[in-house]
Amino acid sequence: MTYTIGTLSCAPGERAQGLIQVGVSTYGVELGIPLIVVNGAQDGPVLCVDAGVHGDEYDGQEAVRRVLAETDPATLRGTLVGIPCMNTPAFEAAARASGIDHLNLNRIFPGDADGSYSQRLAATFVEQVIPAVDALVDLHTGGAYGEIAPLVILQGGYEDLATDLALAAGHELVWKGGKWGGTVRHPALAAGKPAVTIEAGGGTYREETVTQHVRSVRNVMRHLGMIDGEAELLGTYTEVSGTFARSAAGGFFLAHAEPGEECKQGDLIARIVDHYGAPLEEVRAPQDGIVLWVRRIRTVRPGDEVVIFGAIEGEIRP
Ligand SMILES: [Zn+2]
Structure with missing residues (x-):
């Protein structure tokens, strides 16, 4: 048609x-x-x-x-x-x-x-x-x-x-x-x-x-059956919910974790320092979970998003 x-x-x-x-x-x-x-x-x-x-x-x-x-x-x-x-x-x-x-x-x-x-x-x-x-x-x-x-x-x-x-x-x-x-x-x-x-x-x-x-x-x-072959599915999926962390301080952003990395509550995920290297702020994991998104641009202004944390909500089986 x-x-x-x-x-x-x-x-x-x-x-x-x-x-x-x-x-x-x-x-x-x-x-x-x-x-x-x-x-x-x-x-x-x-x-x-x-x-x-x-x-x-x-x-x-x-x-x-x-x-x-x-x-x-x-x-x-x-x-x-x-x-x-x-x-x-x-x-x-x-x-x-x-x-x-x-x-x-x-x-x-x-x-x-x-x-x-x-x-x-x-x-x-x-x-x-x-x-x-x-x-x-x-x-x-x-x-x-x-x-x-x-x-x-x-x-x-x-x-x-x-x-x-x-x-x-x-x-x-x-x-x-x-x-x-x-x-x-x-x-x-x-x-x-x-x-x-x-x-x-x-x-x-x-x-x-x-x-x-x-x-x-x-x-x-x-x-959806549009092309040949079976869809490949994983045995299990992890359900997460994300929370956005914003910095209070502006400065230079340093990450201590990579996207996809598991973290424990209180783990140091990122730091913000001033031009002389003095610490301004630490970003720590609010709970056990997975780091979903990490800032890459080093300039950070007050209120900017710096990390998205993922809390593990459960398992999904296909
Ligand atoms: Zn987008």
Whole structure:
């Protein structure tokens, strides 16, 4: 069946690419959501894989392009929709947030069609992409500011809906629950469509992280029956919940733990020193658990996030 999303049409066994327009830049160029579509010769589900919701998270963007390029429409069952860079103004700014309105796109969904550019972008995604897909995988990294342990986020109040998809991501750590809203996952989940965020790497672009993301997407595709082979599942997964530690002091940041490292309550995770080396603050583990994210940018200002701790909540068996 011919697949349609936005203004793009793609016949079975074909590829297509194009932009869902959101606005026009000051220099007269169309701004919007770039799409790559591979429509399988055989029927099946529509999986959307997006990256670049945060503009300084590069590994997922390359992973989306790579998965789409390597997917053969002749053997694909269903349709793969890739959004290599959701937030192009943030990418242009080499920043987490949009260079136009400085909003964090991942906190403002479902957006507002009459709002600022990021609000319009979110609203366009909800109006034109969500109805055209059956499931969503959202790729992130720890950002330019930090590095995160490979994990999948299963959050948004519809955890049961997306559990199978989360386990197929293939990471041992499953971050479940948490009160924040407005992510790209939320409108998908609200529409009854499974959606997860996969996190890995950060700090800078690394081939290893691109490969990890590609592997996760492929495994999700196997889980959905879109490509041949059984989805590889782990014997057991660890459910964690994260808490953000912010520094009171500004200064130079020194880490004493790596993302993914286990920690005991009271362990020294990081220090902040002044320009002469004098200690200003120590960050210690609030409980036994796992260090999920560690700051990489050495500049730390008062109130900046420095570490995300993961408390172990239990075990998930597939
Ligand atoms: Zn992100």
